[in-house]
Amino acid sequence: MPGTVGRVPTPAGQAPRAPVPRAATVIGHHEWGETVLGIRESWDPAVRAAVEVVLASPAPMALYLGDELLLLYNDAYAELIGDRHPQALGRPAADVFTQVWRLPGVGDVVERTYRTGEPFLEKETPLPPHSDGLDPAVYIWACSTVRDSRGRIAGVLSVVAETNPATRQLQGLSEFAAALSGTLTLDDVARVALRYALTSFDADRVSFAVDDGGGASGWRLARRVRGEMVDESDERLPPLWRRGPADWPAPAALSARTGQPHFVVDGEPLRDIAADRHDQRVRALAAVPLRASGVRGALTVGYRSSHAWSAPERALLAASAELLGQATERARRFETQHGTAQLLQRSMLPENLPSLPLLRIAARYAPGVDGNAAGGDFYDAFVLPTGDLGVVLGDVAGHDVQAAARMGQVRAALRALALNDPRPDHVLAGLDRLVTSLGSETGTYELFVTVAFGVIDVARGQLTLASAGHPAPLVRRCAPEGAPGAEYVNVPTGAPLGIGYHPATGTVAFSPGDTLLLFSDGVVERRRQGLSHGLARLAESVAAAPSGDPRALCAAATASVPGATEDDVAVLAVEYALRPSRSARMEVPAEPTAPSQVRHWMTALLTDWRVAESVIGAAVLCTSELTTNALLHAGTEALVEIDLSPERLLVSVADSGSRGTVTRARTDTLSSRGRGLGLIEELSDAWGTDPTVRGSTVWFEILLPPG
Incomplete structure (x- = not known):
């Protein structure tokens, strides 16, 4: 009965299900004497013959016997109903399929056939989707009466036959396209493609190959094999790529180079490039090139036994490669733009931070939005002529190349001003004049910069700060006899640079064991959450960190507030070590x-x-x-x-x-x-x-x- 059963194969990457008893064995040991049918020896010869026919059939078949429509079925039907077997045997069908039996077109069909003797045929019946993630299959479902030796209706015979597998697989293309539409990188595309190909084609080995870019570039290939253990964390991670030269003889690379599909019905298609026994055991293989103008690649599907590639299968592979080619080309463009923008961003940030005996420094930057644009967040740390340490973290408004260029100007100017006169309020006052001038030159008066600049005086154990519209820095205090705490520095915030900054400073103690944390607003701001919530979560995470190590605090800070942010994230931490390391x-x-x-x-x-x-x-x-x-x-x-x-x-x-x-x-x-x-x-x-x-x-x- 298609409306009530579920296909439950072993999903790719999971351990196989424990063996289940054969239907004939369960029927032979069932206590039929306790049912309305009585012991098996008393059954009508015609009914017993029908049971034998059902058990011997390779197609999914079931019998509903007696007024209670007690359920009997064969092994093929047991695979369809999954975990309901073997408990379903000998029980009323209405009790087995309680959730769907009373739905229109389900139990009423069987009951009407039993009551009236009228046969039933449904040519296209979809099974309901299940948690294993497989696409719903389409079945032919037929019901007819089973009569005893006297011609009376004794039950109903239900036959279920799956339509052409390619028809079912074609239904999965829309879901495949939807999954590909959510991918950004080639890693994402490969993960979706491998999962789809392995399950949709019920294959033993699948692979996705793509060129590395450039005229004489090599290839990289990712694969999945049936039965390999893929846990939840692996599924979130990019696949492992295998590298190959430009003239690699791999079928995927050959198909991608020539633009022609290749089909092997029976042979050793991976003999020359086999990496392990999984490759060596493949006998049938299809390699289909991607249809894309900006990237070369191919999808392969393989089996461990001979396989005749039917016309519907070849059409499905071609359609899958078409969708995959579009997604691959889009991902290649994204990665190229992403790399260019982020290289520009990072080239304007300090590659190395100072190494001092008692001050340990670390920083972290993560792009916001979609990661495909340069931003204006920046940080810096440098030794001043006085021997003190200057630290800064700021944000130039915007998420484009122009914002990154302005960020580079502001960072360079700030360092120059600080090396001349390190007083934080004087540095920001001079920087305010620069930002105002830049806005005037470019004809825009919407240019503004938030920045926090501080000077750490180790000899005096002091931190002097000035802020222009930037979030107050956080200090993790060392507590030798108790739990460490975190407090925000009480410093006058003022207006951002470029829109009327008024110089002001604040000085606080900075003792051995303390760690200073400067951060951008992307660390604490989230949609539909108040800023105070983010600031509180950040302070809690910093205080609860296992140590005041700056690298660990940067990691804790960027993960302190759950949820995605559309803004860049920049963090700079400085620890005043108790003793030199x-x-x-x-x-x-x-x-x-x-x-x-x-x-x-x-x-x-x-x-x-x-x-x-x-x-x-x-x-x-x-x-x-x-x-x-x-x-x-x-x-x-x-x-x-x-x-x-x-x-x-x-x-x-x-x-x-x-x-x-x-x-x-x-x-x-x-x-x-x-x-x-x-x-x-x-x-x-x-x-x-x-x-x-x-x-x-x-x-x-x-x-x-x-x-």
């Missing part, structure tokens, strides 16, 4: 033995520094994972840096292979996927990723035991 760095060559070299170097160094063995083991393991990841996926040398303070061990691994593009997280490509990500989360107290102009830096922090 010890640091070391190692340049790691791009060669297979590099992770081993890092492990030996790090173990010897931390042992010499008298770090606890438990911390050494965890740190070495995490660093090895990050180093392997950087070398494997960035393809360039890496830089490992260690910073040891009395409170914590901080390790960072930087690569230079992302060409200035911004990734949400470098840990999404850890060498062992879920295992690597789990190691970092399990063994460290905090971790994060910081995109830079030339690549990305992944870091982790481990708190040291007392003493």
Whole structure:
């Protein structure tokens, strides 16, 4: 009965369901004597013959016997009703399908056929969608009477037959198109395409290949195989890409180069490029090129047994490749624009922050809107002629290239003014005149800048700040005998630069153990939420951080207020360390033995520094994972840096292979996927990723035991 049952195959990437008993076995052991039918030996010979026919049929068939319409069915029908088997056997159909039996066109059809003897045929009956994410199938459903030896109606025979599988698969194209419309990057496109191809074609192996851009570029290919474990975190992460040269003999690359589809009915289509047994076992393969003018690529679908590619299947593959080509081309344009805009943005920010004995500094920037435009947020930290540290964080209005260019002018001018006269109010007063002049020159009087500039005097333990329309900075106070707290600096805010700034400063204590946090409004502002809510959440997160380490506080700050923001996010943190830290760095060559070299170097160094063995083991393991990841996926040398303070061990691994593009997280490509990500989360107290102009830096922090 199609209106009441559900197809429940094992979804791709999940463990197979536990074996279920065969229908004939359950029927043989059922206590029929307790039903209105009586023991099986007493059944009418015609009814017993009908039961045998049903059990022997490869098509889904069911019997509804007696006035209660007791349900009997075969193994094919058991697959359709999923978890209802085997409990459904021998029970009234109305009790088995309670949720839908009384719906029009469901139970009334079976009851009318049983009562009147009139047969029923429905040529196109869709099954209801289910939580496994598969597209609803279309079935032919027929009901006819079963009569006993005397010609009386004893029950109803229900036969269910799925229509042409290609018809069902074509229905999934609209959902595939909808899913592709929500993709932005090639990683997103690949993830959607692989999931769709694996389930829609019921394939054993699928792959998506695309060129790397440029005339003589190579290829990258992502694949999925039936039965591989893909957990929730993996499904959110970009797929692992396999690289190939420009003349790669892979069927996907060949189809993309020639623009022609290739079909192998039976053979070894992946023999020359097989990466493992999954590739070696493929016997039938279809490779269909993407139809796009700005990008070359292909989709492949493979089976472990011979497969004759029917005309409907070929048409479906061509239609799928058409949709995939459009999405791939759109994603390529987005990534190109995204990379250009963000490279411009980051080239105007300081590539390296000062390294001082007692002041540890870290910053983080994340683009807002759709990440496809340069913005005006900026930060900086520099040593003044007096030996003090100048810190600044500001926001030039706008989210375009012009805003980024103005941001570069403002940042350069502020540093020049501070090097001449570091008093914060004098610096912002001079900067106000510049912004006003720029607005006048460009003919717009809507140019304004918010900025907070401060000077940290370590000798006096003071922080002097001036703010022009910017959110008040936050200070995490060290509390040796209690829980740390966080408080906003009481500094006169004033108006933004360019619209009437009046100089004013505020001075507060800044003692060893304290950490200063400057942030842009994108950190705390959310739609339909008050600003006070965001400020309170930020203070709570900073106070609850495991340490005052600036890198950890930057990560905590950017994640403190839930929900997406349309604005840029910039954070700068400065920690006044209790005691100087010890640091070391190692340049790691791009060669297979590099992770081993890092492990030996790090173990010897931390042992010499008298770090606890438990911390050494965890740190070495995490660093090895990050180093392997950087070398494997960035393809360039890496830089490992260690910073040891009395409170914590901080390790960072930087690569230079992302060409200035911004990734949400470098840990999404850890060498062992879920295992690597789990190691970092399990063994460290905090971790994060910081995109830079030339690549990305992944870091982790481990708190040291007392003493």
